[in-house]
Amino acid sequence: MPKRNDLEQKALHYVVGTGYQGVLQSDLWRELGASSREGSRVSIKLEEKGLIRREKELQEGRWTYRLYPKRLPASIETIVDCPCLLCPDNARCDPTTALSPKSCPKLTDWILNLGKEAPVAPEGPSAPAPEPSIQEDDSVAERLDPR
Numbered sequence: 457m458p459k460r461n462d463l464e465q466k467a468l469h470y471v472v473g474t475g476y477q478g479v480l481q482s483d484l485w486r487e488l489g490a491s492s493r494e495g496s497r498v499s500i501k502l503e504e505k506g507l508i509r510r511e512k513e514l515q516e517g518r519w520t521y522r523l524y525p526k527r528l529p530a531s532i533e534t535i536v537d538c539p540c541l542l543c544p545d546n547a548r549c550d551p552t553t554a555l556s557p558k559s560c561p562k563l564t565d566w567i568l569n570l571g572k573e574a575p576v577a578p579e580g581p582s583a584p585a586p587e588p589s590i591q592e593d594d595s596v597a598e599r600l601d602p603r
């Protein structure tokens with residue numbers, strides 16, 4: 457069995473790699489070869505450290521968690537439409553002069569519109585959700601580590 461810190465690192469790396477889609481807790485532990493009990497403890501630790509977000513989700517009649525990264529690494533796609541990249545005034549633009557990023561309307565507009573085109577999660581099936589079973593995927597771990 458891997459050490460807990462190793463498992464935390466691997467789990468965090470995997471969750472970050474899933475981006476906005478996130479990953480079901482059970483799928484993550486299967487991928488990492490960890491037990492459900494150990495996996496639940498690690499995900500709780502990562503959430504307590506503010507590194508991931510856990511959202512309860514009903515899967516095949518059982519409650520589990522979907523894990524999302526709290527922060528995603530920056531990518532070139534996030535700045536590809538920044539107005540500064542093709543700005544004709546770029547060479548003269550300086551925060552200590554009148555032509556400054558501090559007062560640039562183009563840059564301000566771009567910043568204010570960041571995130572407005574974030575991907576939207578696809579709609580689920582229109583069929584009603586099944587009744588959840590009493591047993592929950594993470595019930596054992598949560599009894600061991602109540603919050």
Ligand code: SF4
Pocket residue numbers: 539540541543544545546549550555556557558560561562563
């Ligand atoms: S802050 Fe404005 S003026 Fe300066 S480089 Fe960017 S777009 Fe151009």
